[in-house]
Amino acid sequence: MAETSFHKPVAKIKRKKSLAQRLSENKAVQQSSAIVLPVLLGVVIFALWQTQVLHKMFGTDVFTLPLPTKIASLFAQNLPAVWINSLATIKAAGLGLLFGSILGYVVAILATFFPDMGKGGLYLVGAFASIPIAALAPVMNNWTKDVSSTASVRSMVSKILVVTLVCAADMTLNAYRGLTEVKPYSEDLMATYAASKRKLLFKLRIPNSVPYIFTALKVSVPASIMTAVVSEYFAEYIVGVGREIRENIVLSQYSIAWVYITAACIIGIVAYALLMLAQSILMKKFKPV
Amino acid sequence: MANAVMERSAQTMDVESKEVEIRVDHLGVTFQDNEGNDVQALTNVNLTVHKGEFVSLLGPSGCGKTTLLRCVADLQEPTEGEIKVGGKTPREIRMAQKFGFVFQQPVLFDWRTVKKNVELPLEMMYQTKERRSKRADEMLEMVGLTNFANHYPGQLSGGMQQRVNIARALGIRPDILLMDEPFSALDEFTKEKLHEDLLRIWSKTNKTILFVTHNIQEAVFLSDRVCVLSPHPGRLSAIVDITLPRPRTLDMRETPEFNELVRQVRDSFEGGSL
Incomplete structure (x- = not known):
């Protein structure tokens, strides 16, 4: 009983790192995220702009800020x-x-x-x-x-x-x-x-x-x-x-x-x-x- | 005991029969510190180094050993006294490119490959491309870096960089090799390897070597004579003949003779031992 309770935490520590940690350490993910993240930001801004959310946020209209x-x-x-x-x-x-x-x-x-x-x-x-x-x-x-x-x-x-x-x-x-x-x-x-x-x-x-x-x-x-x-x-x-x-x-x-x-x-x-x-x-x- | 005395006198005679390479005569160097006070880096240094001799300048930091070396190389002007190298002034020898200087840091140019770094001084001497290339290959083989000829300095370890530094200095076939604490930044293992390399190269080429160090064991192991410098003001306080036979091997460091010489050098520091 004592042995198993001793081993269990060790096994837990040896478990692989969390998904987020593994992703952030992965070279391929790092490289692709350097491109994907800015593109994603661009897409989000484009969407806000095209749907005129941006216009509402800044109190402007499609005449001064065209779509x-x-x-x-x-x-x-x-x-x-x-x-x-x-x-x-x-x-x-x-x-x-x-x-x-x-x-x-x-x-x-x-x-x-x-x-x-x-x-x-x-x-x-x-x-x-x-x-x-x-x-x-x-x-x-x-x-x-x-x-x-x-x-x-x-x-x-x-x-x-x-x-x-x-x-x-x-x-x-x-x-x-x-x-x-x-x-x-x-x-x-x-x-x-x-x-x-x-x-x-x-x-x-x-x-x-x-x-x-x-x-x-x-x-x-x-x-x-x-x-x-x-x-x-x-x-x-x-x-x-x-x-x-x-x-x-x-x-x-x-x-x-x-x-x-x-x-x-x-x-x-x-x-x-x-x-x-x-x-x-x-x-x-x-x-x- | 009698044996030791005989050996000693034999060596002294041997040295006397040799040609004088470097003669330092009443050398003094004074510079001003930040507050404008005169600081005597070196005072009244007299030293004669013979052709083919391996002489160490040993002392703690601030004793002026590097200053002395730089004066010999004409990288610094003495304030008093004079230096003659082979009967000429240090400037004449420097302009004739007869000095090989190994700095404490490798000072390799990052934009040149290892081989191109070794070729640099040969370019300065307007040697042809073929001769430069051949000589650089020879030098790299001597220091065991043939496989790294086309690497860039940033890809090499500190010990390898220092070997390139030595190869570059020897490539120009200098009459005199001046070394300023070349191994002080290296680990023990690399240092021992380079000590052996240096002695092997020296015995093959028979250069005159002036070697600056703050390591007593290193000075005793490598040198024919150890010049002990003391600080405040920097001065030459003793010259100890190293009577160990050549070729020197690393296990000689364990012998009582070696330890006795180390003790003798340590005792000759003025103003307390290190």
């Missing part, structure tokens, strides 16, 4: 116009991102080569990064008004410049860390090989900065699209996803405005997905810092 099905059908109907405007936004964001990242990286390299000036320069860049886009865009419009006699060209240059400055600041601050925060003793190690400053840059600093470049891009890819959209509000020439959102809200055409909001979201998500893809290909070689 998803209506947005989708209008999106399909206006596809050529959406495509032209999206291309303008992608061009401003993409070129600005490219120029800004290159400019930012070059500034970071200069700051590493001239540390005395570099430290002060980085404070300046940090201050630059905190200028609101809404302040930068009108200033840039003004500065670029003599660039070309064609309004579409001047506006595009202005937008690209705003995106460039925003992305450059982000890249400089991150890349500088990547170029200078090397493993302890690695600079001493290179010194024992009589490495020149140039060798030190190419063999140690630049490879070390690669993960930091991606850290910068994770912020500046979405930021470049946001910046392009916002600078379109202020641009002289009427084109781009951001400008269409504004124009249509002004004209109380909320459904069309929502079509362009959707387009902006798609551009952002696709750009981020491309970045993640590039990172997984380039960075699989070594573990990031």
Whole structure:
């Protein structure tokens, strides 16, 4: 009798973990839940939206917040116009991102080569990064008004410049860390090989900065699209996803405005997905810092 | 007893007949602490290391042993005195890439494979791709990591990383190997294995080795001579000849001779034993 009562609890302890615990520890469940849960959230929101529960919750109507099905059908109907405007936004964001990242990286390299000036320069860049886009865009419009006699060209240059400055600041601050925060003793190690400053840059600093470049891009890819959209509000020439959102809200055409909001979201998500893809290909070689 | 004396004098004669590799002359290093006070890291250090000799710098933390090693490698400037390496200044030797330096940490580059890490100093010497590859393979074979050539450092254990570190330092065929507590972060088993490896490699290549450690047993087991440094201010307080025969084996650590030498080294610390 005593023996059985002694054994019973032991057997109970050895019993498998609870279902919830086993599920949360299962690799396959973990991986699939990373996709299933967000999708589920999206479906729930879609359902609330389509059934107008969302409208009741926020005290709005289908005119200011059109139903998803209506947005989708209008999106399909206006596809050529959406495509032209999206291309303008992608061009401003993409070129600005490219120029800004290159400019930012070059500034970071200069700051590493001239540390005395570099430290002060980085404070300046940090201050630059905190200028609101809404302040930068009108200033840039003004500065670029003599660039070309064609309004579409001047506006595009202005937008690209705003995106460039925003992305450059982000890249400089991150890349500088990547170029200078090397493993302890690695600079001493290179010194024992009589490495020149140039060798030190190419063999140690630049490879070390690669993960930091991606850290910068994770912020500046979405930021470049946001910046392009916002600078379109202020641009002289009427084109781009951001400008269409504004124009249509002004004209109380909320459904069309929502079509362009959707387009902006798609551009952002696709750009981020491309970045993640590039990172997984380039960075699989070594573990990031 | 007479036997021991004879052995000792024989070795002393042997050392004297050898060429001088490193000569440290009245070396002093002073730096300023956070409050701006002068701190003497090293004062009046005189030391002669001969070609092919294995010399340990032993002492507690803060005794300046690493500072001394860094001065020899020209990673740090002495404030007083001078160092000559093979009749030249440490800078000339460093610029000629004659030093192999093994740091306390492996300092491997995460973005390079094990083999590419070993090839790094050879790239710096503008060696051809074929020569680099051949040399790196040889070195990895010597430290027993041939199968890990294409792994990345993050995939290796601490002991294996340190072996890559040693392979990289030896790959450039340095005249002088400077080692800064290379095994202090490793477990006993790995450490013993690497001690044997190091002695085997040293006996094959006959490098001059200057080895920094705070472990008395390690210093006695590996070295021809142990230089005992004492702190506050950092100074060379004694040099003990290690008369154990070579090749050294791990079971020599159990012998009375070994323990006697360990006691002798411990007694030579100034300002109390460790």
